[in-house]
Amino acid sequence: MTLKEAYEYGFCSLTQADIEDARTDAFLLLEYICHVTKADFFMEPDKEMSLSEEKTYIEGIKKRCEHVPLQHITHEQEFMGYSFYVDEHVLIPRMETEELVLEVLNQSKDGMRVLDLCTGSGCIGIALKLQKPSLQVACSDISKQALVVAQRNAKALGAEVTLVESNLLENISGEFDIIVSNPPYIPTADIEELMTEVKVHEPFSALDGGEDGFEFYRQIISLSPRTLAEEGMLFLEIGYDQGDTIRDIMSFNGFCDVVVKKDLQQLDRIAIGKLMKSER
Template sequence: MTYRECYEKGCLALQTAGIEEATLDARLLLEAVCGTNRNDLLAHGEQLVTPEAEEKYLGWIGQRAEHIPLQQLTGEQDFMGLTFAVNEHVLIPRQDTEILVEEVLKQLHDGMRVLDMCTGSGCILLSLLHYSNACEGLGVDLSADALEVAEQNAETLLDAANADRVHFLQSDLFDKVEGKFEIIVSNPPYIASAEVEKLMPEVRDHEPRMALDGTEDGLHFYRRIIEEAGKHLVSSGMLFFEIGYDQGQAVSELMRTEGYREVQVVQDYAGLDRVVFGTYVTVQPAPFAKSR
């Protein structure tokens, strides 16, 4: 079978299965199998594909037709100009989350300590360390399987100087966390439980539910993190969150109630609320007035 015939067969199978962007996915899977690029379809469409590559490609097409995410088939996803390993144990990094990383980078200075709560693949923390100097990072997640992926990404993406500055910890949020940090960042589960069932099957059925489900109203993990984060922030330390498009006001109020100041909401490129951050201020009790 030729390169073009493989592609056309993949397109038809994915279109029949109702896959969004079927033609794009068919091409990307073929490129991943054959080690080619987007120009090869035009320039070398008549080139024969080896039987081994054809078998692998059609196998991937069959799995993609069952709504298994493309990134889980190829095992990777680009994020912040870096290529991260992913599998069924971690959320696939989204472009929207790059907004969160960019906002943190504006406040991140050399030598700071960063805590990434609910680290998953490590894409947030490792991007921050890659694009900064001499910062230290701790990635925390409840899932041991997710932490294995994060550690693999750290080994692949960080140079020797930075590799010793990142650590990962299995913990139920702050239960096992020690020390203080200049910045805490988190992309926690924030989808209301009832809404999870309405997600596209690629997400609902194939990405880890524990990384999606924010319980009844989607705010459970924001409440817990905001209540505990102050104990682990230095004076005037900052807390950053990714949020759902309709959660900006609620998360902002939760932060203000717990003593955060200069709370801001940042929108993504679609004009939707995407990031909330603020500075933690310890309120000192007013001194007793002296009796006369």
């Protein structure tokens, strides 16, 4: 099978399976398995694949036709310019979350202590450490499997972060200047409406925000004052329609100067608040 034949097979198969971006996924899988660039492909479309490459490509296309996320086939996702390992135990890093990282980078100072709560793959905390090495970063998650993934990414990317197994702030010791989190925030009933790639193949525990989607926000926001240093800051990724409620919950729990920022699509995406001195 040539590169061109493989691509055409992949594109047609994915199209018939109603996979969005069939053209892109067919090529990305080819690129991953055969280590070819677009330039290589267009210069040598008739280059023969090895039998091993052909078999692996066909198997990968079949998995993608079953709506297995491409990232679970290649086990990689780019985030903030870094390649992160991902599997079925962690949420696949989203581009929108990069905006949360950028907000923390913009408002943090050298040497600050940062806690990445519900870290999953570790993408937020690790990216922060790599972008601003002076930060003291801890990454926590309730899932042992997720922490294995985070540890793998920290080692591969050379990020010196502390990993902690904890149910939210239960096992967290010490004070932090910043807590940042992208917790589960999808209402339970809404999960069934998500794409198959998400609702079937990504961890339910990383999606389910309880009946109204605010279960973890209420806990994180109410518990954070015990862990934040004086005038510490809380950064949260939020759903597109959750800004007003999050602002109210943060204000009720002693956070001031609460700001809800929109993403590039002009949807609520990030909530930021500073702890009042009297609330510690």
